[in-house]
Amino acid sequence: MSDDSYVFEGPADEPAAPRDNNPPLSISELSFALKRTLEERFGHVRLRGEISKVNRHASGHIYLTLKDDKSAIDGVVWKGSARSLGIQPEPGLEVIVTGKITSYPARSSYQIVIETMEAAGAGALLAQLERLKGKLRDEGLFAPERKQPIPTFPAVVGVITSPTGAVIRDILHRIAERWPCRVIVWPCVVQGDAAAAQVANAIRGFDAMKAGGPIPRPDVVIVARGGGSVEDLWAFNDEALARAVAAARIPIISAVGHETDTTLIDFVSDRRAPTPTGAAEIATPVLADLRYTLADLDRRLTGAGGRLIEERRIRLRAVARGLPARPEDLLALPRQRLDHAASRLGSGLQRGVDRQTTRFASVSGRFGRALLDRVIERRTDRLSATRARLIPTLPRKLDQASVALSALTRALASLDPGRPKPGFARVEDSDQTWLTSATALSPGQAVRLVFADGAAAAHVDGDDAGSPPQRPARAAPRPPARLKAPPPGQGDLF
Template structure:
């Protein structure tokens, strides 16, 4: 067979040789790979832990599935989300069914999820949940232990990375709302060293003094941008949580986005959805305060003006009722006083006359006979009472007489000056009775008075009675003379 080249005209330009491996465009290769993946892995089941969930405004859900070595992106289309048996949540371990495809715009592969079922809680979240329960039982989450945030902070401490958009957003928001002093303590916010550096920063701020070279902040903000569970895991450290709970300075936790939750969010005094939100929670709006102050000042000025105008109006109204001269105001009362004074004398005379007539009428009803009759009636009543009570009075008098005689006899019996048989009384030289031995002295002359007479005596110096003189024993008689011995 003759090719077209055989009929080429002499002198024509030579044609380039054709390539057996023509180049492909990027799109051709990407879509070829996409078809290959979808044909080879059209139906797969994967088990993994959801580490990041992003719900798009369109209704689609983008997430990441991972295990201990690898991760794969996933997408759930809007029509499938409503029919899922389990809604995707960060940290949930699931089993998904779908197909592997690629995203040509980024030359990355992903799984299009068609169904999802729970496979159990993720290891990290299970560990976090146990720690959360223990700290809750210890009372670290108690709302009563949380401190109130200062209304007008003079100094704010920020604990975050010195680079990145987080610190710029916080500083810009604070400067816009409430210009105050901001002290940044730079730390790393990801990795194994993050929890230790954040804890040291909190303790360092807490040890500052208000009058030191660096003033102690009135409020602390712990901030970090969003990320996966692994990126934010350092803020779930137990030691960091206890440091936040023990801090004396109020702390706002602003870690991650609004859907991200870490352990320090529960122990901090306030949780902010974003770092920018933390700056808004920590500071008032200076412009609003100035406007409110200006409004109060205007209201106070207007209220004072209204009060003055009201008093001025009332004063004018009262002035219209007054006469032109002050003397005219007192003229009528003075005239009434003069008329009353002129009628006072005659009024007193008339009053005396009226009372005199009343006294005459009352005295006319009184007479000596009326008084005598009243006295006689009272005498009769008194006599009747006397007749009624006379026998009882006589009996009472007889009883009193008998009792008096008995008491008189007892008095006579007990009188020491009345001598009784077997008794005597001792009197001194003046006739006064001596009732105690202590009143006597040795050699004193006394008189002993008996019932039938008196005898004088002298007090002996000894304390007892005189002893009688003992009689001598009789001597034995001598035997008669001339009597011999019988033996």
Template sequence: MTDDSYAFEGTTPAAPATGDNNPAVSISELAFALKRTLEDRFGLVRLRGEISKVNRHASGHVYLTLKDDKASLDGVVWKGQVRGLSIQPETGLEVIVTGKITSYPARSSYQIVIDSMEAAGAGALLAQLERLKAKLRDEGLFEPARKVALPGYPRVIGVITSPTGAVIRDILHRIRERWPCHVLVWPVVVQGEVAARQVAAAIRGFEALTPGGPVPRPDALVVARGGGSVEDLWPFNDEDLARAIAACSIPLVSAVGHETDTTLIDFVSDRRAPTPTGAAEILTPVRAELVATLADLERRRLQGAARLIEDRRTRLRATARGLPKRPEDLLGLARQRLDHASSRLGSALGRNVAVHQHRLAVLQGRLGRGLLDRGLERRATRLATLSEKLSVPPRALDRGTQSLITLSRALNSLNPRTPKPGFARVEAGDGQWLTAAGQIAPGQALGLVFADGRVDVRAEGGTAPEPAPAPAPPPAQKTRRVAPPPPDQGDLF
């Protein structure tokens, strides 16, 4: 066995070749031996490089490549570790990763299994933040039109922050001084890998509360945290957290860091506060100022009412100067007139009734039975006269009747349908009446209808019909002589 040969535990040496005592191993045995060697030697490494070729597989795993100016290394982040990363891998981002080196025997390649990932510096973090801001801005999440107005007088305020820091004490103290109201605190971690997920879950939890339930639904929310470095405030630049704030229907104020600190949620929230204490001042009015304002309004109301009453009193006094000194003097004349009218009312009603009774008696005398009888007699006489006139037919009617009888007899004598003795009606074979010789052709079958019967005959010959006389020319119209116009007589006007 030579010095540079290797022996693997648990392997069965193959039959040595002729002239060589070095045993042969399989490819898979060598590959897995190399895998164990890499994992034992490089069980925990910390690398710095630039991410390229990020591939998010449907299974949830993330495959990527880390490179620098001279070399590259494949990496993989298993599905269970993806959500725990402090930053999400993106192409072009410079990061520092921690993991172990292993190999992939199927391709004879080595890779790093990444357990954690962090930005290599503030510049890399800000570059990633700018790319995420541009993405959300293009989706319209920063538009002022989608932001909700804050309530003027909130009854319940929800605060999402750490329950042990100074931030919650400052917020509660400020609210207690300005506008005492019900405050609900949802405790979360405000730094580290799980901070963004907890804050997003708190926002969705407040959103799920129903009005009138056992836990009151807040009128406004505050996401608060004290100041810190870019890395400390980085959880508030999470994309999922920004989308949770954008989807929240409750007005939300972001109060993360100091006045100079800016995070991603400041752009999607409904209002940004410079500090957590400033968020409490934005959401709550000053109760003392409202009390003073109400007192001033009440004072002005009383003064206005007093001025109005005084003005009415002045006008009443000015009007009273034109009236008599005693009200009885103003009403005395009217009362006297009323007494006189009431005293005359009874006698006037009696006289009015007497006048109407007299008129009724006069009309009753005129409507006696004799008047009605005379009217009936006149109408009966007229009716008898008319009846006599109708019973005797007038002579004009008799003359008309005789004339009608004479005309009827003449019409019957001239009716061609009933020929008289000595006359006959000539008909063609189809029953058409023939009234002229020109209508009959030689040999044509004819029918002669007499008063006592019909005889069928045939025409043997005939004479040509004489030409019809030419119509006489119309008489010439007489021209009307128009008198010449009279000489000019001049204008009478």
């Protein structure tokens, strides 16, 4: 059949539509066809590149971009794979990723779904380590003042390491030949993705033990691992593990790798050992050395005590040479002096009494009646002289005081408001309350005018046109009570 042939269907009188051998595809059909092709062709790839952008979504997925010097590709790490990555993606880190190529139809772009991620080389790992080290240093986790001292005589030593390696055997052998103590081993893997989490859990487990429990709490903990490459020791550069070491209350000795190897927990631990065997030596003393030291101290103490006794013996012998042969001779002279003083004591007391009696008799003669009479006579003369000086001036002073009092009495009478002076009057209301202000008056009010020679009633006709507005009347103070006349029979002082 040629390309321009027709196929008739249906009634003979209806022509059939021509068939197109290249039908159009929808956008979705093309996008999903490309998606299937990419996933079938590139179902498993390994890419090496530098991370340029990292976006951690709230859902737990990680979106990033991998690039080299010419090209770039988007990448995504699903939430389930993000927790098991060997390293955490950071901008500028060169990594090797494994995953499959797929497309995102909504944007017509392709991307890689990352399943595993590892550092591309030692340079990238060390760069990431330096950034993390600077972060923890700024937080103060490396400060010397926060490090705990290692106990001198530990009773229990905890060891976190692999139970099957040579490291645990070296540590146990070294501790056994140095110090008799109990060793508790917390087995865990020390390499790979799960190593950091297991070591951190072991540290927290030792730290959570209670003193006096069924399992004794370690006095010091050793975190140990043999040597290896940077990638092999990378688990001990984990941030979460470093923070667990820094937060531990038990002193921790880091013994990871050989002397030239350095990991992050070496900086946050309380002490770093060059090797696992060195950690055992730091954690425990040498019993033989302690015994030798104690024996040497005992020998020196015995020798010092002997020398001290001998020195005291020599000094005693030197002093004894100046002493008499018999102890009684030492007391003979003091006894003689005591007897002589005792014999003189009685006569001395009697002489003292006689001397005081004589002094008393001589002094008592001066204190007779004549002495008292002279004192009384002298005081009487002084009193007479004072009376003769004051009596002539007393009437004059009394006259002056009387004149002054009369003047004050007249001034008081002139100022008495109860007795107005001529030309003045006191205004009272019907209650005999004094009115001292025009604002207290109202038109038509009955008042009483009190003069010096009598009183008269009056009414207020009105207020002055220029007077200020009236204020509410206030009760004036009552006049002071007049002095009552003195009772009969009592004289007037004035």
